[in-house]
Amino acid sequence: MRQKNLLPEEQQGYWVLYWQERKIEQRNQLAWWNVHLVHKCVCLFQNHMPWQMEEEDLFQCGMMGLLEAVEKYDPHRNPYFSTYALPKIYSQMQKGMMQSSGLSRNLFHKMLRYKNCRELLCQRLKRMPTHEEMAEELGLSWHKYQTVYQHLAFCHIALYGLQCPANSPDIEYLVPWEDIWLRCLLRSFLEQMPEEQRDMIQAYYYEEKSLRRISQERKSSRWKTEKCLREALAWLKNNFSIDT
Numbered sequence: 001m002r003q004k005n006l007l008p009e010e011q012q013g014y015w016v017l018y019w020q021e022r023k024i025e026q027r028n029q030l031a032w033w034n035v036h037l038v039h040k041c042v043c044l045f046q047n048h049m050p051w052q053m054e055e056e057d058l059f060q061c062g063m064m065g066l067l068e069a070v071e072k073y074d075p076h077r078n079p080y081f082s083t084y085a086l087p088k089i090y091s092q093m094q095k096g097m098m099q100s101s102g103l104s105r106n107l108f109h110k111m112l113r114y115k116n117c118r119e120l121l122c123q124r125l126k127r128m129p130t131h132e133e134m135a136e137e138l139g140l141s142w143h144k145y146q147t148v149y150q151h152l153a154f155c156h157i158a159l160y161g162l163q164c165p166a167n168s169p170d171i172e173y174l175v176p177w178e179d180i181w182l183r184c185l186l187r188s189f190l191e192q193m194p195e196e197q198r199d200m201i202q203a204y205y206y207e208e209k210s211l212r213r214i215s216q217e218r219k220s221s222r223w224k225t226e227k228c229l230r231e232a233l234a235w236l237k238n239n240f241s242i243d244t
Contacts, residue, residue: 038062053100065092197232
């Protein structure tokens with residue numbers, strides 16, 4: 001059986017030329033011809049992005065993966081370029097989302113599993129699932145589910161009310177095992193923070209603004225904005241703990 005051409009006809013000669021000369025312009029052109037792979041991955045990840053991340057940021061992460069795929073592509077080992085490139089694009093997007101979320105790799109993957117499970121249950125039940133239903137669907141004991149939920153929420157600085165609107169009753173946002181004292185303790189630490197860092201936490205977590213938007217509002221570079229956020233989180237980490 002005759003083997004089909006595995007690369008589009010207009011790209012075959014260009015690939016050969018790139019493998020011979022390895023010029024950046026050639027690499028960029030090949031990436032541009034395959035940019036639809038990045039758009040495909042962006043669509044898949046759209047509903048799983050951290051609120052601090054914008055679609056443009058996710059696209060840039062995907063482009064890094066695509067460029068890496070073009071540079072390392074070997075048609076003898078991986079005849080289909082798209083099959084080889086997609087995992088690299090996925091990987092770079094996941095790294096970008098992990099950095100934006102502030103979660104470790106382990107917790108990040110737990111968060112994705114949690115979100116996927118919740119979406120499936122919402123579709124099946126036609127309503128938001130209860131915590132008991134989530135635990136059953138995930139195959140976790142009630143105690144294990146509580147532990148995982150707390151870890152995810154605390155790493156997002158969402159547990160104890162950082163995402164609660166100031167004018168809303170706290171009780172609406174509580175889950176059965178949440179400690180109101182710890183919520184109040186965290187808020188007291190926020191009041192002690194330097195004003196610039198406290199404003200950053202307020203914009204990033206309470207108001208769910210992206211770093212890009214905060215940078216534009218402050219008329220500052222994104223690098224300085226990100227540095228300010230890291231300093232704010234470091235302050236909280238050094239001064240606030242459950243053992244306090």
